[in-house]
Amino acid sequence: MNQRILAAFWLLAPAMLFGADSQWVLGQSTLSYRVSHPLHESVGVSHQARGKGVCHAGQCDFLIAAPVKSFDSGDSNRDLHMLQATRGAQFPLVTVRVALPETELNSATIRCDLEIQFGGQTAHYKQVPFQREVHGNDVRIAGTVPATLTDFKIDPPSLLTVPIKNDITVRVEMTWRPQ
Amino acid sequence: MIGDNFGNQIGRVRRLVLFCLFATLAPFLAAQTAATGTLTGKVVDASGAAVAGAKITAVSADAGQAQTATTGADGVYRLTLPPGYYRLMFEASGFVTVGIASATVAASATSVLDGKLDAVAQNSQQPATKSPEKPAEPSLNDLGFPTDQTAGNAAEQMRLDRRSHMLKIHQRLGLVTAGALVATLVLSNGAAGRNSTSSGRELHAAVGGATAGLYITTASFAIFAPKIAGTKTRGPIRVHKALAFIHGPGMILTPILGALAYEQRSSGQKVHGIASAHGAVATVTAISYGAAMLSVVFKF
Numbered sequence: 001m002n003q004r005i006l007a008a009f010w011l012l013a014p015a016m017l018f019g020a021d022s023q024w025v026l027g028q029s030t031l032s033y034r035v036s037h038p039l040h041e042s043v044g045v046s047h048q049a050r051g052k053g054v055c056h057a058g059q060c061d062f063l064i065a066a067p068v069k070s071f072d073s074g075d076s077n078r079d080l081h082m083l084q085a086t087r088g089a090q091f092p093l094v095t096v097r098v099a100l101p102e103t104e105l106n107s108a109t110i111r112c113d114l115e116i117q118f119g120g121q122t123a124h125y126k127q128v129p130f131q132r133e134v135h136g137n138d139v140r141i142a143g144t145v146p147a148t149l150t151d152f153k154i155d156p157p158s159l160l161t162v163p164i165k166n167d168i169t170v171r172v173e174m175t176w177r178p179q
Numbered sequence: 180m181i182g183d184n185f186g187n188q189i190g191r192v193r194r195l196v197l198f199c200l201f202a203t204l205a206p207f208l209a210a211q212t213a214a215t216g217t218l219t220g221k222v223v224d225a226s227g228a229a230v231a232g233a234k235i236t237a238v239s240a241d242a243g244q245a246q247t248a249t250t251g252a253d254g255v256y257r258l259t260l261p262p263g264y265y266r267l268m269f270e271a272s273g274f275v276t277v278g279i280a281s282a283t284v285a286a287s288a289t290s291v292l293d294g295k296l297d298a299v300a301q302n303s304q305q306p307a308t309k310s311p312e313k314p315a316e317p318s319l320n321d322l323g324f325p326t327d328q329t330a331g332n333a334a335e336q337m338r339l340d341r342r343s344h345m346l347k348i349h350q351r352l353g354l355v356t357a358g359a360l361v362a363t364l365v366l367s368n369g370a371a372g373r374n375s376t377s378s379g380r381e382l383h384a385a386v387g388g389a390t391a392g393l394y395i396t397t398a399s400f401a402i403f404a405p406k407i408a409g410t411k412t413r414g415p416i417r418v419h420k421a422l423a424f425i426h427g428p429g430m431i432l433t434p435i436l437g438a439l440a441y442e443q444r445s446s447g448q449k450v451h452g453i454a455s456a457h458g459a460v461a462t463v464t465a466i467s468y469g470a471a472m473l474s475v476v477f478k479f
Contacts, residue, residue, distance in 0.1 A: 054315070061316045063318065063319070073414075074413065075415055090336040092330070160350060
């Protein structure tokens with residue numbers, strides 16, 4: 001009898017575990033975009049991203065958002081030009097949605113399908129790799145999104161009539177905590 | 180005699196400044212006096228049915244002014260607008276807001292621009308009805324951003340667009356001015372020293388005058404570009420702006436001193452008095468102007 005109960009438990013345990021709801025909240029974060037111009041490179045950084053993740057029945061949905069205005073390149077003039085070019089006043093948030101199997105959260109390299117809304121446009125990025133490290137309760141995620149200006153129909157800002165390059169990679173470093 | 184000629188030179192500079200100001204302001208003045216045009220269209224939902232009560236906001240790319248209209252029962256709206264470029268927003272309760280980056284309104288003409296609105300996704304509003312046991316997917320409301328960080332501001336976007344447009348012209352004219360400035364400096368060899376000639380002085384004065392005019396026009400596009408409230412000036416742009424306090428007065432002073440020097444040389448005198456500072460002031464002005472350009476080009 002006991003053996004049957006034990007066997008039933010081991011059979012049902014994974015389903016029960018996957019079925020358990022869990023929520024995640026974004027703690028510290030650093031999002032940095034890099035733009036290149038033949039004369040120099042600049043990096044805009046934001047620490048103001050907020051995020052939430054919900055896992056249910058083995059499936060997780062994450063939402064991360066950051067105010068476009070919060071990206072700081074160290075030059076207010078450059079930041080205002082970027083805000084204009086990215087239509088940041090009209091569409092003040094950049095949002096990222098991620099849906100992935102809960103089992104993926106335990107991998108050292110998490111491959112995510114991203115849906116990014118930015119500047120009134122939506123772009124999808126498939127299988128973007130993020131490195132995962134666990135520090136106690138915290139899960140640190142780091143990776144790079146290979147975004148381009150054309151993905152979001154952004155006219156490249158120019159300096160002395162020379163436009164910046166189309167690539168605008170975004171480095172993501174986030175710390176998630178279970179809620 | 181010198182006083183009269185100096186007065187004539189000042190008069191020329193004043194006419195040049197007025198001409199440059201007129202050239203700068205003419206498009207804006209013309210835009211104010213032109214006839215109006217009409218922008219009309221029909222707003223429908225995904226099924227093609229008319230959307231009544233939708234709000235359409237048109238914000239002028241030039242003036243930044245907004246006008247609104249509301250669709251009638253047939254989904255049709257109508258806006259009477261001055262000619263120009265407009266950014267449009269279509270908003271209606273229960274529908275996702277749609278923005279159109281640029282629409283053109285021509286004078287005495289009717290432009291047609293229809294809008295199609297998609298209903299707000301049901302799962303973001305009523306997650307419980309679809310799957311009572313499933314927790315709602317995270318939404319922006321869960322993240323707790325203040326409203327001022329999430330609400331779009333079309334008027335602010337228009338100000339940014341106009342600012343960037345004017346500063347782009349500022350940059351391009353600045354390059355042209357730099358070329359004219361270099362030419363003026365090169366031509367100064369024929370205006371002063373042992374090899375100077377009357378024609379050399381006149382050519383130097385003419386190119387220098389054109390440089391000053393270009394400079395004033397260039398500066399006006401930066402000075403009159405819209406300011407964005409709540410923005411603190413940080414980074415290399417501070418150096419760029421600070422240097423304007425050197426080359427700005429320099430660009431005013433240099434032609435005045437040059438006119439004095441020109442008059443003295445033309446009357447057979449050796450350049451003397453304050454006019455002898457013309458070359459030094461011009462050099463400081465050119466160096467500070469070049470440094471101002473470099474300050475935005477190279478990162479430091």
